[in-house]
Amino acid sequence: MRYSANHKMETREKLLASSAVSAKKSGFSTVGVDGLMKAIGLSGGAFYSHFSSKDELFKAIVERELAQSLDRLSGDGAMDSVKLERCLKQYLSMSHVEQPEAGCALPVLGAEIARSDMAVREAAQTWICRLHESWARILGSDSLAWAILSQCVGALVVARMLVTPQVQREVLKSSHEEISRRIAEQGLD
Amino acid sequence: MRYSANHKMETREKLLASSAVSAKKSGFSTVGVDGLMKAIGLSGGAFYSHFSSKDELFKAIVERELAQSLDRLSGDGAMDSVKLERCLKQYLSMSHVEQPEAGCALPVLGAEIARSDMAVREAAQTWICRLHESWARILGSDSLAWAILSQCVGALVVARMLVTPQVQREVLKSSHEEISRRIAEQGLD
DNA sequence: GTCTATACACGGATAGAC
């Protein structure tokens, strides 16, 4: 073969990483296959050697992104209140609001995932539930884990719609305070 | 004139209402001008007698939707704990999850609003801040109002990504419980 | 596997008749 098996893997990985950034920046339906390929220095036609359709790419992006989020947010198993606080601070930060392309996929792609076919949503559910389980274990409460997860996602969606940095900051700070307060009340396992 | 001034107003209103439904169902960038006009029984070309561009329509949709949300969620001024609970129950319900086209625009259009130009985001900010003020007055806390607003939006975004109704219900119920508990602790003004 | 070329549908927007 003129191209090594390794080459294909590497190209696929580059495509996934680059496409995830583009999708989080501009929305997945907005970006075209041609643009996604050009972004990694290839032509549009080469796309279909890696994915049979754009939808299949989306599923792969969602899986990759959420696996990464699980990694970032669930920690290495030993999660104490300090690490938890650091996690929250990073998620509910202005830099996260300002750089959607580098952050969590749920606030940006949530609506698009919700409109996708079953394959994508099943993938999303699997990873979201893993994320939830991880937090529920740390917090000692299934309900609280879902509530905090929702609130974090919502805070970013709301803050990103706004124009004024001060108001954005207020939104982030409010969720951060309410969550910290609730966790302090609850105590960790 | 062959068409009354009233006719234009009515057509514009029909277009706005119908387009909002389409946008909430399929995403604004996904739907085409032609489809939006056909949905109210007109041809695509007639669109530009009402809006100079698709973006201008989006701004109008956002304003109309958020004004409506403010109306639904802020109540008529006299908001007691019973009305508040009814509001939350409706927002965090399975029918709201299942029928995005009939519900709040923030969870569905939030990401698209965030990517829009300043005109749209300024309109969004104005109405979101009014909504916040209304809730803050009721709750007696700016911070709590932002936190609850974010959590409600986030819960819908998260629930809609999922496939299994039981998990969706759990997400909704968790946020509902946490919010009710927090409000009970806080007390109303 | 990647390229160029292409088929084909649909996007937003405009022009002129009624």
Add this chain to the structure above:
DNA sequence: GTCTATCCGTGTATAGAC
């Protein structure tokens, strides 16, 4: 104000050469 026709760009996807 609405229609039909049209311009022009872009979208996804495929075919065949290398």
